[in-house]
Amino acid sequence: MALKDIIGQERAVNILQGCIAKERIPHALLFAGDEGIGKKLTAVNFVKALNCNKTVKKPGSEEVMELLPLTSSLPDSITPSLPDSCDACSSCTKTEKRNHPDVFFIEPEGDGEQITVAAIRELEEALRYKPFEGNYKAAVIDQADRMNAAAANAFLDTLEAPPPQSILILISARPEMLLPTIRSRCQRINFNPLPLHVMCALIQERSHKVSREHAMLLGELSGGRLGYAMQEDLIEQRDHAFTTLKDMINRTDEEEGGDMKELLDSLQVWLRDMAVFKATGRSDLLINRDREDEMTALLRGAALEGILKLARELYNIRKNMYFSLNEKLTRNYINLLIRKRLGRIHAGKQ
Ligand SMILES: [Zn+2]
Structure with a gap:
């Protein structure tokens, strides 16, 4: 090129x-x-x-x-x-x-x-x-x-x-x-992120099998970054973060590895959706529209204030991850914060 x-x-x-x-x-x-x-x-x-x-x-x-x-x-x-x-x-x-x-x-x-x-x-x-x-x-x-x-x-x-x-x-x-x-x-x-409609067109142009809804989701999850959107596991990464979030709330999480930075990035998208839904009740504004039901179930009993607080706290941790934080301690701390802010929620077994 x-x-x-x-x-x-x-x-x-x-x-x-x-x-x-x-x-x-x-x-x-x-x-x-x-x-x-x-x-x-x-x-x-x-x-x-x-x-x-x-x-x-x-x-x-x-x-x-x-x-x-x-x-x-x-x-x-x-x-x-x-x-x-x-x-x-x-x-x-x-x-x-x-x-x-x-x-x-x-x-x-x-x-x-x-x-x-x-x-x-x-x-x-x-x-x-x-x-x-x-x-x-x-x-x-x-x-x-x-x-x-x-x-x-x-x-x-x-x-x-x-x-x-x-x-x-x-x-x-x-x-x-x-x-x-x-x-x-x-x-x-x-260098600036691409607008969503441009992203959508480019993703579909590169991958003909992708539906418009799917391209929109990839465009939004990637925040207008084409290189990131074309990563194969972007949706998998998002789903993994949701499972981890549910596990942490339900206290069923096992000691597990995985990329903490990726996890925190994906969690931000979920918390963004949770906050938007809590504040407006509108599902058309969600990024993860395809998993709306599960997310709203998880939201029951959570307060907007707690969600926003958690988003800020996780954002700060993510920022500090450029300094070598102890992975295990950080994971435990994140776990603690999630329970503290969203702990009243019982997501049930899904
Ligand atoms: Zn040349």
């Missing part, structure tokens, strides 16, 4: 193509936005366009960029093509396969899921030399907010004296966790 194939992030893509057309490539970019929204995909394809053997700056493309807000309304025949990768040359292929000698990918690793100072130093070293094959040396730093303190400080040095012909792309769903000094040295590009 190429930049032109990225769906729903036209604004971000236009800015990047504008940089190439004007030959003004920032030293550091920060791609900010929710997980699963296309930040990394855009980063990889931007790097491909930068280093592609066939990317030619179209004559007049600079002027076209000035008119960009208007180009979408121009007929195809006179819409000029914007700089993009060919997606076929050796440079594009190597970048796609992640074995281009000038393109580096960094992501959190190890038990602590952190980006370490060793990884940053290695990058620094690699960026010091001129590109071997491409026009630019590029580094894509995924979950950049996971740099530990030492790594962040080392990275700051690189940002302050960027090596020539290099570009650093930081990707983050939690940009507020980055050092302000890092943030201020990057040009920020925001």
